[in-house]
Amino acid sequence: MTGHAPKRWGAAHQSRRTVIPALLVFWLIIPLTPLLLWAGASRWSGTARLPQDLGFRGWQEALDTGMIAALARSGLLGVAVALIATPLGSMAGRALGWRLLHRPALPSVVLLAPVVLAPFAVAMGLDVVILRLGIPGEVAVVLVLSVFALPYTTFTMRATYLGLDPTLEEQARVLGASSRQARRCVTLPAATTGLVTATGLAFLVGWSDYAVTLLIGGGQIVTAPMLIGSSAAGSGNDALTSTLAISASLPPLAALAVFTYTASRRRTAAHS
């Protein structure tokens, strides 16, 4: 860009090119900074700028409050939501992306609708019904969260299928593959990145949920967000809150890092 810009912009333009990205990095990082500091502080009283004592008090307390079991429950919830929302969203995404529907408008509106609805309102309504029908809270939480994950999985897979050539599957069938073999051996490998993204998004819906688990579970389903919520709202124990918050953020971040690394290696391999 600078090659085409008149020279008098040069200096101001160059400094803007450095300052704005730096400000954006600051904007994205700064809200998370207190968590890192408090999670490593064993004493930080008054209004001192830095902790008086460093240590792992928060981590010990988090273990004592059942952090590991809560993280496992959140993981299970995420997996359950992904197991329902990914295949269903993938099928719907195939129909929308490859234009297999005569009238796609109405199904598209229904598949997008959960984005507009407030999770707390849906959970509140369903709570009344499941009480009467005797449906276990865990089942209801998984169903509601799967509904909220479906727009993400469907439209991620729709975009994926839009970029795939449907005739490849036909060619495989001409060469003697069954429909299922053609889907499994031709389309699915080409759709891997989309499928992983969709699975990740669905998992995150289950993993991060607070309102639905709180409303339907009534405090009985203790996931990681439940522990964070109760610590942040009531205890005033900032070290514990920070430790729980970091523990709940690290697994998805690690998964994202692995995904990005693998995807970039695949791209490099494809280019070479």
Add this chain to the structure above:
Amino acid sequence: MQLGGARLVAPAVFLILAVTGTALGAVVATSLGLLPLVGQPRLSADGFTALADDLRAATQESLLTAATATLLAAAGGLTIATVVVRAGRGVRLVVGLAAAVMTVPHLVGAAATGLLLSDVGLGQRWSGISAAAWPELVGGRWPWATVLELAWKESAFVALMVIASVGRRYADLREVAAVLGAAPRAQWRRVLLPLSAPALASSSLIVFVYSLGTYEVARLLGRAYPEPLPVMAYRLFTDIDIAARPQAAATAVVATGLALLAAISTLPLLRRLGAGR
């Protein structure tokens, strides 16, 4: 076996209709007194009228929070996207951070924002302003902390949506614009902005309706009164007095109605911008 399109979308559509249809039907019926926990059903608008003033205040608070958060998130997201698609310095770091912020739960964001902006938070400690003079950002008269948390996390979402939709097309068109003599500002206004408009508009709508319906952020960072609709609904829903249930449901109906209204009223604009593609 060739699966027809209708059979492919049916399971997802059925699940969504069954769960949201049942839930919203039950919420509306409860708000009208037709689904009481105990006693006989009786059609009445009491759920809406008994706390009309609180409901109005909560609606105002929700709309104010959601609108401000959406404006800030759209502005922040567009700025991030601009820097990234122009391939400036530190682009990979900015994209990586935006993706990382996307994966952080809102509840974690809210807890962190509280630790940053409260009167004994990191902001106060590092700025050197005394706790007494520190502005009431958390739980104060104006929902600063709630708005900033939503804007922070959702700006990353808007940015990634815009970057994904603009992609390579901008690089190609910008080259053409530059060869034709367009200055960087004109390239932004005439090329990047129109290209980003569909993704920017649709992601802003998603941010707006999300902000209207989110519970945990306002619960942790907002003040006790007036509270936004989701916080008011949850408080009434868990009230010991089960007579408050219709009022809780009425609050949920208002929140859902507002979100639907926002979506329906912006749909023509989204369609004109070509957001469906």
